[in-house]
Amino acid sequence: MPIQTTSKDGILTIHILDDRLVEPVVLERLFEDLNTEVNKSTEDRVIIDFSPVLFMASSALSKLVQLNKKSKEYNAKLKLSGICPEIMEVFKITKLNKVFDIAANEDAARKAFNKTGLFR
Secondary structure (H helix, E strand, C coil): CCEEEEEECCEEEEEECCCEECCHHHHHHHHHHHHHHHHHCCCCEEEEECCCCCEECHHHHHHHHHHHHHHHHCCCEEEEECCCHHHHHHHHHCCCCCCCEEECCHHHHHHHHHCCCCCC
């Protein structure tokens, strides 16, 4: 699974480069790669950008929940960005939009990390 990582201003951004997250073998490899990146990073703020993703198998949702738990073990704050409206609807139906901090795009996620105050 192709991913691209960048680190800037203390934030690790992981870009998903595939538009379909469907095949079990591909999903397994993707989440292994994501876990590895989060684990080895010295950054405690992580954005996973799903901008090109147009379709996601339901099994990917459970993998995201597992990754969210792992990121908390590493004391990393995780934000998701660029989720298309169709996939966002699934997040809402499953109430995962309450579990994850989701931003419209990478810039919005970066700004959210940099907000301070009581109502961040």
